Amino acid sequence: MLTIVTGNKAVAEAAKQAAPKVVAAYPITPQTEIVEQMANYVSDGELDCRYIPVESEHSAMAACIGASITGVRTFTATSSHGLLYMHEMTNWAAGARLPIVMANVNRALGPGWNIWAEHSDAFQERDTGWLQVYVATVQEAYDATLMAFRIAENEKVLLPVMVNLDGFTLSHTFQSLETVDLGDYIPPMKLPYAIDPEHPMSYGNMTGPDMHFRFRWEIERSMRDSRKVIEDAEAEFGKRFGRNYSWTEDYRCEDADVVVVAMGTLGKEAEVAVDLLRKEGIRAGSTRIRWLRPFPQLDFAGKEVVVIDRDYSFGFGGVIAKSIRANCGINVYSVIAGLGGQEVTYEDIAGFVRNRRIGEEFWFGVE
Amino acid sequence: MAEIPKEEYLFKCTTACAGCSSSLSLRYIMKAAGHDSVLVVPACCTAVLQGIYPKTAMNFPVYNVAFASAAAVASGMSAALRSSGKKTNVIVYAGDGGTVDIGIQALSGAFERGTDFLYICYDNEAYGNTGMQRSGSTPFGAITTTTPVGKGENKKDLAAIVAAHHPPYMATACAAFPQDLFKKVQKALTFRGPTFIHLLAPCPPGWRYPTEKTVEMGKLAVKTGVWVLWEREYGKVTISSPSKAAIAKPLPVENYLSVQGRFKGLTPEQMRKIQEEVDHHIRCIQKEVDGTC
Numbered sequence: 001m002l003t004i005v006t007g008n009k010a011v012a013e014a015a016k017q018a019a020p021k022v023v024a025a026y027p028i029t030p031q032t033e034i035v036e037q038m039a040n041y042v043s044d045g046e047l048d049c050r051y052i053p054v055e056s057e058h059s060a061m062a063a064c065i066g067a068s069i070t071g072v073r074t075f076t077a078t079s080s081h082g083l084l085y086m087h088e089m090t091n092w093a094a095g096a097r098l099p100i101v102m103a104n105v106n107r108a109l110g111p112g113w114n115i116w117a118e119h120s121d122a123f124q125e126r127d128t129g130w131l132q133v134y135v136a137t138v139q140e141a142y143d144a145t146l147m148a149f150r151i152a153e154n155e156k157v158l159l160p161v162m163v164n165l166d167g168f169t170l171s172h173t174f175q176s177l178e179t180v181d182l183g184d185y186i187p188p189m190k191l192p193y194a195i196d197p198e199h200p201m202s203y204g205n206m207t208g209p210d211m212h213f214r215f216r217w218e219i220e221r222s223m224r225d226s227r228k229v230i231e232d233a234e235a236e237f238g239k240r241f242g243r244n245y246s247w248t249e250d251y252r253c254e255d256a257d258v259v260v261v262a263m264g265t266l267g268k269e270a271e272v273a274v275d276l277l278r279k280e281g282i283r284a285g286s287t288r289i290r291w292l293r294p295f296p297q298l299d300f301a302g303k304e305v306v307v308i309d310r311d312y313s314f315g316f317g318g319v320i321a322k323s324i325r326a327n328c329g330i331n332v333y334s335v336i337a338g339l340g341g342q343e344v345t346y347e348d349i350a351g352f353v354r355n356r357r358i359g360e361e362f363w364f365g366v367e
Numbered sequence: 368m369a370e371i372p373k374e375e376y377l378f379k380c381t382t383a384c385a386g387c388s389s390s391l392s393l394r395y396i397m398k399a400a401g402h403d404s405v406l407v408v409p410a411c412c413t414a415v416l417q418g419i420y421p422k423t424a425m426n427f428p429v430y431n432v433a434f435a436s437a438a439a440v441a442s443g444m445s446a447a448l449r450s451s452g453k454k455t456n457v458i459v460y461a462g463d464g465g466t467v468d469i470g471i472q473a474l475s476g477a478f479e480r481g482t483d484f485l486y487i488c489y490d491n492e493a494y495g496n497t498g499m500q501r502s503g504s505t506p507f508g509a510i511t512t513t514t515p516v517g518k519g520e521n522k523k524d525l526a527a528i529v530a531a532h533h534p535p536y537m538a539t540a541c542a543a544f545p546q547d548l549f550k551k552v553q554k555a556l557t558f559r560g561p562t563f564i565h566l567l568a569p570c571p572p573g574w575r576y577p578t579e580k581t582v583e584m585g586k587l588a589v590k591t592g593v594w595v596l597w598e599r600e601y602g603k604v605t606i607s608s609p610s611k612a613a614i615a616k617p618l619p620v621e622n623y624l625s626v627q628g629r630f631k632g633l634t635p636e637q638m639r640k641i642q643e644e645v646d647h648h649i650r651c652i653q654k655e656v657d658g659t660c
Contacts, residue, residue, distance in 0.1 A: 021447055021450045021451070022443055022446050022447050022450065024439075024442070024443055024446075048450075049450070050446035050447070050449070050450050052442055052443060052446055052480065053480065054439060054442070054476055054480075055472060055473070055475065055476030055479070056439075056472060056473075056476070058435060058436065058439070058473075059436065059438075059439030059442070059472070059473050059476055060439075062432065062433070062436035062439035062440045062442075062443065062473065063439045063440065063442045063443030063446070064443055065432070065436075065440055065443060066407070066430070066432075066439070066440035066441060066442065066443030066444035066445075066447070067443035067444060067446060067447035068443075068447075069430060069444065070444055070447040070448055070451065070453075071447075071451075072447045072450065072451065074443070074447075088433050088435075088436075089433060089436060092432070092433055092436075195405055195428045195430065195444075196428065197402055197403045197404065197405065197427065197428055197455060200402075200425070200426055200427045200428045200429075201423070201428060201429075202417045202418075202420070202423035202425055202428075202429040202431065203428070203429065203430045203431060204430070204431035204432070205414065205417040205418065205419070205420050205423060205429065205431050206414070206415055206417070206418070206419045206420060207419065207420040208419055208420070211420055211421070
């Protein structure tokens, strides 16, 4: 069915189709529309689910953890400070190997209060053991949310997945959405270690260094295994529903001399910049990175790279720029842009490419 | 006398301290709850006394969770179990720090939302697991490792906070009265919605008394009226048997305070202040029972 909806509504629609048994959530701008929609689905009887209106995000993730360990599908959504308030429990969810799916509407962190797009919120969760995908369109927000459940619950993964969409730029922007007839794309959830009084166990009791170390290795091993699971989930999605996704979305990269790398909506904006640059005779391309964790294998051999980070690690640099330097062994032009919802147009992006200084870092609009 | 089942859910050789009354209490709590139960445990002594993974001293599912999160985890667990048509008891077993301090927001939220679970706060009146630091539940005058000259403030009135959420059933209990505790756990689990038991759990290393005196310490708490055993069912308060005689003619609080090392610094004036507050507290409970407050 074709509709015109916001990014938030698209996420809620996908979450409804995935049929979670428990949704525990707390409102925060610009995510609130997602959980309002979930509450309405439950209230209208469209979704057979318990909606727990918790008193904080810490409790939202805690309640999802308590529900998930009984073996039922769970979903929540948050943003910014809400995500950071959850931080203890996001670690817990991954460590407890619970396939919780969460939408995070990317938003800047205070102070001062800023409700607009920035990736710093989710980037602060990058080492927790969550898989993280970043989307750029309403359609992709819907598709990625559906795929998230299938990936998280795969027996080789059993880790939580976070679907990230840019605050307002995508969460509140109307675009067309084609929903799918899900069929058996997401198999029933089977948690091999669900709580069962017939087989009593202590979960998460005191754990010595040997076992602790082993559990951490198992998270990493599952993270590695998740690469194939992600590829399979995306391939199957393409086969069934006709829309294809991969680690990155590459645009006119084949013969490019210079590639713009960005995430989320800026990654889409970069495609327009590429067209503009091509008209000027600059052979540009763009790569929109979709997965932050696990981080994709990238190859920019023979190309110059301009990285736009909508995030920053103070005292270190743009996280994606540094990641590409580390993973690909290349020098890049690192642009910090779009923090706190700063407007970055395709013309601005074209400017970054024209004026690139490989090896340097540039803070757009402030230096 | 209530028939207490012979089944053991808490095995011998836990890593609890000698004379630990919270593990003793848990033994009776699980006998009352039966095997179709899950215990949710935040950071507290109970998280430690299960033993080290992959071993456990507990013959029932225990879900250990982060300090502030027990009531919220239980909310999710209860909702999920009920949505699957299961009646499994969801019981939080949390210390006083995890209840009156760091966990109070989650506790309040879960009670306000009408979560179907039993929350038991075992109260040893300090952060026992980390070596006896002051908590909001530490009583006036008690020495802890962070109140070296005795706490200057009163114990937080947890019962009043929980009562303000109007749960269908709440009660106090004491480790020295296992029959009373057993019956209250059984009763609490017959209600739908949030129920609460506040359990006084004497702690030898924390309160500084010999390990063999644990039961005696609990009995003294009740006999002096420092701890009153009662039930509140749909708002109606009744005094439990062990406290009926005790509060009619309570022993002086000095009998309870003077045998604990944590109160050794009390001045006669402070002792009088505690006595006055205990007397006042007993009068308040009596008024609640009479329906005149």
